[in-house]
Amino acid sequence: RYFEIDSETYWFGGGIDLTPIYINKESAKNFHIKLKQLCDRYDAEMYPEFKKWADRYFHLPHRKESRGVGGIFFDQLVATDSMTKQAVFQFCLDLGQLFPKLYADQLNYAIDTVTNENANQWQLLRRSRYVEFNLLHDRGTKFGIYSGGRTESILMSMPPLAKWEYNYVPNRGTPEHETQLLLQREVDWVNL
Numbered sequence: 001r002y003f004e005i006d007s008e009t010y011w012f013g014g015g016i017d018l019t020p021i022y023i024n025k026e027s028a029k030n031f032h033i034k035l036k037q038l039c040d041r042y043d044a045e046m047y048p049e050f051k052k053w054a055d056r057y058f059h060l061p062h063r064k065e066s067r068g069v070g071g072i073f074f075d076q077l078v079a080t081d082s083m084t085k086q087a088v089f090q091f092c093l094d095l096g097q098l099f100p101k102l103y104a105d106q107l108n109y110a111i112d113t114v115t116n117e118n119a120n121q122w123q124l125l126r127r128s129r130y131v132e133f134n135l136l137h138d139r140g141t142k143f144g145i146y147s148g149g150r151t152e153s154i155l156m157s158m159p160p161l162a163k164w165e166y167n168y169v170p171n172r173g174t175p176e177h178e179t180q181l182l183l184q185r186e187v188d189w190v191n192l
Contacts, residue, residue, distance in 0.1 A: 012092050014074060017067070020069065021123045025182075030109075035071060035072050038094055054072050057137075065180070065184070066183045067129055127161065128162040
């Protein structure tokens with residue numbers, strides 16, 4: 001996003017994250033490597049800073065878990081001594097152009113996934129975390145609702161079905177348990 005208040009005051013904001021139902025370590029690593037490669041083309045400090053910001057932002061403090069495997073997040077990004085306004089704009093464009101490639105990668109990792117009723121129930125539980133994040137923490141959702149935006153348009157990103165189960169803990173050794181163990185902040189996905 002690009003914000004401009006007047007000809008002197010502007011900033012860029014944005015990000016990308018991955019919220020899989022089951023975490024595939026190779027897929028998450030690939031996602032983060034490609035984000036790091038993009039950031040490194042502009043400034044080697046961008047990826048660690050933006051990843052840390054995403055780890056904080058996409059976290060559910062009331063659950064003590066991350067919404068997914070994170071990504072990068074930034075706000076109030078402006079030109080600096082080492083990066084012009086045009087370069088910041090180009091970074092945002094490049095990130096947008098990377099999205100379909102990252103999405104295609106995720107489809108390829110999941111193409112042979114077989115689902116069953118247990119996986120469907122887990123998906124509904126993971127979707128509930130997405131709903132919780134959007135309603136309780138997401139700045140864009142809150143801004144849209146509190147500024148009088150069209151509620152249906154704002155909530156359109158919500159999953160059509162979600163499920164809450166009281167005090168749910170996945171059984172040890174299951175794919176659900178393995179995913180739950182990885183829903184933490186500050187996982188070094190690039191070097192995993």
